[in-house]
Amino acid sequence: MHVIIYSDGAARGNPDGPGGYGAVIQYTDPKGVLHEKEFSEGFNPTSNNRMELLGAITALEALNRPCSVDLYSDSSYLINAFAKNWVGSWQRNGWKTASKAPVKNQDLWKRMLEAVSRHQISWHWVKGHTGQEMNERCDRLATAAADQMYGVKKPNLDPMGKQ
Numbered sequence: 001m002h003v004i005i006y007s008d009g010a011a012r013g014n015p016d017g018p019g020g021y022g023a024v025i026q027y028t029d030p031k032g033v034l035h036e037k038e039f040s041e042g043f044n045p046t047s048n049n050r051m052e053l054l055g056a057i058t059a060l061e062a063l064n065r066p067c068s069v070d071l072y073s074d075s076s077y078l079i080n081a082f083a084k085n086w087v088g089s090w091q092r093n094g095w096k097t098a099s100k101a102p103v104k105n106q107d108l109w110k111r112m113l114e115a116v117s118r119h120q121i122s123w124h125w126v127k128g129h130t131g132q133e134m135n136e137r138c139d140r141l142a143t144a145a146a147d148q149m150y151g152v153k154k155p156n157l158d159p160m161g162k163q
Helices: 048-061 076-083 086-092 106-116 133-150
Strands: 002-011 017-028 034-046 068-073 120-125
Touching: 002 048, 002 133, 017 048, 017 133, 034 048, 034 133, 048 068, 048 076, 048 106, 048 133, 076 086, 076 120, 086 106
Parallel strands: 002 068, 068 120
Antiparallel strands: 002 017, 017 034
């Protein structure tokens, strides 16, 4: 089965402000019908990088069988960690960076590795805030989740992510 995942994260007052993630899974069934599922959640406190990771992890963990996945994110942190194998280097170095500093968000990177291990993933970076429809949709979901942490009313989003 082939699945497309789009994910994004947002944090208010980054670092350590409230934040949220948004993710969308898309796949076409054997009859040619497009299916979508949205995910979003807010946290306080958090950072942009944690939210970026949680969006992708949540979508991957929702897949109940091994899939071929195209994962799109505007987070170079997330995409490069796998496309350039930073994660492999961090693991080999005891979860330390090249400068010997501890890798941040180790709990989420380890959770991501578990989620990634079940799938064949192609990693795609998209430039954020450039009108790419699915990236903007995920950003709206993430921002709404972050705003809920502030007590701001969540906007009414239709299934296609438009207000």
